[in-house]
Amino acid sequence: MGKPPQISDAEWEVMKVLWEQSPRTANEIAETLCEPMAWHPKTVKTLLGRLVKKGVIRYREEGNRYLYRPALPRERYVEEESRSFVDRVFGGAATPMLVHFVETMKLTEDDLAELRAVLDRKKKE
């Protein structure tokens, strides 16, 4: 299980769309992204091409267009990015990172309760 290829910020946006629902055509993806990201459709196409080249997404021809889908599950990337974030910012120490977040983010009562529940569940191994 080697590490998956790096994907940039802009590429992440495309992946989010594909992880949420796939397969999709370039056009569908562009329609989803161009407005919120203020991107030109061409930009989306470029990103799709790069992701294909990196092997992060695959496509299947449907008539004259392509249907894209992720080649790797979102979890792989969440894991990868999380590790890299914790390493970079917290020197690899997860607990200080968690403490930092709990202390600095504004969390609702419900959030706190949920976290407490997760901790309890975790405690029972």
Add this chain to the structure above:
Amino acid sequence: MGKPPQISDAEWEVMKVLWEQSPRTANEIAETLCEPMAWHPKTVKTLLGRLVKKGVIRYREEGNRYLYRPALPRERYVEEESRSFVDRVFGGAATPMLVHFVETMKLTEDDLAELRAVLDRKKKE
């Protein structure tokens, strides 16, 4: 309070050294980093130059050499990187991120106890 300039992975390594102790000369920083990072001293110098240009560190001349120090506190960057990480990977939702970490990282009993304590403290507003 605009957002601080982007700093790259390699630049973070330099900043970590400076945040840990400053001011320091280029040479001291290089000695700290070259071995563990397998970097050439020149590489460290380049990074220092870039950080100065970005305004992330400042220097003071001491004889013929410079003494470098951070221009921004580590907290600013922890905050910035955290936000960008949560946005990118968890779509801005902090709680799912925290749940994910608690569930997937291997945490010791002590870690769990610490987190619980933080939650308790937080609950009392």
Add this chain to the structure above:
DNA sequence: CCAATTTGATTACAGTTGTAGTCAGTGCTT
């Protein structure tokens, strides 16, 4: 059937990053 449109492929181009090398000034060594 031919022109206009659409799609993927290829090319563009500047800014950032990783990773140094070269150059010119200064002070240390003999």
Add this chain to the structure above:
DNA sequence: AAGCACTGACTACAACTGTAATCAAATTGG
């Protein structure tokens, strides 16, 4: 005094990014 050793300044250069434009082939509207 002459040269070498360090320092910061400037230069190098390829890969990756953001952000498209252009081109050629296929499809569609008239």
